[in-house]
Amino acid sequence: MTAPPRPTVRSKRAADILAAARHILEEEGADALTMRRLAAALGVQAPSLYKHFPTKRALEGALVEQGMLELGSALHGAIEAAGRRRVPVSRLLETYRKAALANPGLYRLATAGPLVNEALADGLEAWAGEPFFLATGDPWNAQALFSFAHGMVMLELDGRFPPGSDLGRTWRAGAVAFSYGRRA
Amino acid sequence: MTAPPRPTVRSKRAADILAAARHILEEEGADALTMRRLAAALGVQAPSLYKHFPTKRALEGALVEQGMLELGSALHGAIEAAGRRRVPVSRLLETYRKAALANPGLYRLATAGPLVNEALADGLEAWAGEPFFLATGDPWNAQALFSFAHGMVMLELDGRFPPGSDLGRTWRAGAVAFSYGRRA
DNA sequence: TTGACAGGCTAACAAAGTTAGCTAATCTGG
DNA sequence: CCAGATTAGCTAACTTTGTTAGCCTGTCAA
Numbered sequence: 320m321t322a323p324p325r326p327t328v329r330s331k332r333a334a335d336i337l338a339a340a341r342h343i344l345e346e347e348g349a350d351a352l353t354m355r356r357l358a359a360a361l362g363v364q365a366p367s368l369y370k371h372f373p374t375k376r377a378l379e380g381a382l383v384e385q386g387m388l389e390l391g392s393a394l395h396g397a398i399e400a401a402g403r404r405r406v407p408v409s410r411l412l413e414t415y416r417k418a419a420l421a422n423p424g425l426y427r428l429a430t431a432g433p434l435v436n437e438a439l440a441d442g443l444e445a446w447a448g449e450p451f452f453l454a455t456g457d458p459w460n461a462q463a464l465f466s467f468a469h470g471m472v473m474l475e476l477d478g479r480f481p482p483g484s485d486l487g488r489t490w491r492a493g494a495v496a497f498s499y500g501r502r503a
Numbered sequence: 504m505t506a507p508p509r510p511t512v513r514s515k516r517a518a519d520i521l522a523a524a525r526h527i528l529e530e531e532g533a534d535a536l537t538m539r540r541l542a543a544a545l546g547v548q549a550p551s552l553y554k555h556f557p558t559k560r561a562l563e564g565a566l567v568e569q570g571m572l573e574l575g576s577a578l579h580g581a582i583e584a585a586g587r588r589r590v591p592v593s594r595l596l597e598t599y600r601k602a603a604l605a606n607p608g609l610y611r612l613a614t615a616g617p618l619v620n621e622a623l624a625d626g627l628e629a630w631a632g633e634p635f636f637l638a639t640g641d642p643w644n645a646q647a648l649f650s651f652a653h654g655m656v657m658l659e660l661d662g663r664f665p666p667g668s669d670l671g672r673t674w675r676a677g678a679v680a681f682s683y684g685r686r687a
Numbered sequence: 688t689t690g691a692c693a694g695g696c697t698a699a700c701a702a703a704g705t706t707a708g709c710t711a712a713t714c715t716g717g
Numbered sequence: 718c719c720a721g722a723t724t725a726g727c728t729a730a731c732t733t734t735g736t737t738a739g740c741c742t743g744t745c746a747a
Contacts, residue, residue: 332725354704366705367726375704430663431615445665462664463651463677470654471647477614480646481629493647496680516694538735547695550736554694559735689747696741703734713724 323395324443326388327381333371336361337381344382344424379428384443386425391447393418398450409494411454412468416490419472427476430469455497464497507579508627510572511565517555520545521565528566528608563612568627570609575631577602582634593678595638596652600674603656611660614653639681648681 329337339360344352354375358365372378397414398406419426451461451468471490474480480489513521523544528536538559542549556562581598582590603610635645635652655674658664664673 353702355702363725364727365703366707366728369705370725430657430661444663457676459669459672459676460680462668462670462673463655463680466654466658466673466677467647467651468654469658470650470652473614473657474650474653479614479628484646485643486646488643489646489650492641492643493650496644496647537733539733548697549734550697550738551695553736691744691746693744694742696739698738698740700737701735704732706731707729708727709729710727711725713722715720715722717718717720 321442321446321449323392324388324446327384329381330371333381336368336371336378337385340378341382341385341425344428345422349424349428382425383429386422386429387443387447389422390415390418390426390429391443391450394447394450398453405456406450406454407494408454408464408498409491411450412464412490412494415468416472416475419468420475423476426472430473460497464493467493467497505626505630505633507576508572508630511568513565514555517565520552520555520562521569524562525566525569525609528612529606533608533612566609567613570606570613571627571631573606574599574602574610574613575627575634578631578634582637589640590634590638591678592638592648592682593675595634596648596674596678599652600656600659603652604659607660610656614657644681648677651677651681 336357340352340357343357343360354368355365358368368378372381393414394411397411401407401410448461448465451465452458455461455464471486471493475486480486520541524536524541527541527544538549538552542552552562556565577598578595581595585591585594632645632649635649636642639645639648655670655677659670664670
């Protein structure tokens, strides 16, 4: 088990900005997260934000780091809760779904576009993905299971499933498919 | 088997614009697809484009329709090639992967953000998804399999897998997991 | 022939990220 | 305790982007 990566340390002010940004992101959507809107929420003018983050993408990157850290923590929590036994795939998926849907804006931000993560502490993504390896036992099923979970969350967030779909059952179908450790 | 939806009919000029847009999208990326850049490629000024599409999103929507139609055709082609037998999941996935990665910009456009599809001919999405039902035999495994495929493509396009990953093997792991028609 | 319409044009706006350069406060080293 | 540096704010302004308004010209049908 890899150690959880330490979050980047930031000034109090920078942390406040991130909190405000996150609030706007979740309450009003990604489009509402503009530098001017964010500045206004902090009672400040837009250019002042650049004293704390060099660019909007950097600010988003910091949000992504937070999101990944929280998601990773949730997943590792599920692993630990299982003690010495292997986590059931279904349990891991439930955790993933719940954690991801709890912060839709952040999740989309973290996994949209080619590379918002740039300087994303390198180990972070690997660490967050580790539970999938622990649940499946091999890297290929781990990646496949992760892809399934990611696809489900994205499609669910984007309302891409036909109305009336029993998504719980779809998640369960995936869980069944990836259980019992079959090899490719 | 549902009939393939007819593509929206458009004027010659509108079709030309879409072709140019698609070219820019694939050659230079989504950021390069601006109204001015597109207009320039057509030897025209930006506002002229609004004689043919009411908004940039409408133009993107038309591109998405094209993409979905092509992807759906590829998948249905795989179904037909199997004749009366059920398509192997692995075969369907290979088709999906190949078709999606052949037009990365278009694929991302079609499946990014909450709703680019708006007026997307309603049956189109259902029609494109039908092959997954035919390959798995029930709607829940169909949706789960689709989510897996979608997640794989997105992560692959975004370079989210650790370098050196054997993605072919990951796709195969997914294929194995979703074969043999297990029920949730 | 006349009038509608199709399809182009220029000028311009608003919103977005961002930069430059100023200033007031606060902290720090001698 | 003061001087200089740093911090963190400000205003003004620039660029890029989508988009609108309003004009003009050619084509084609009544």
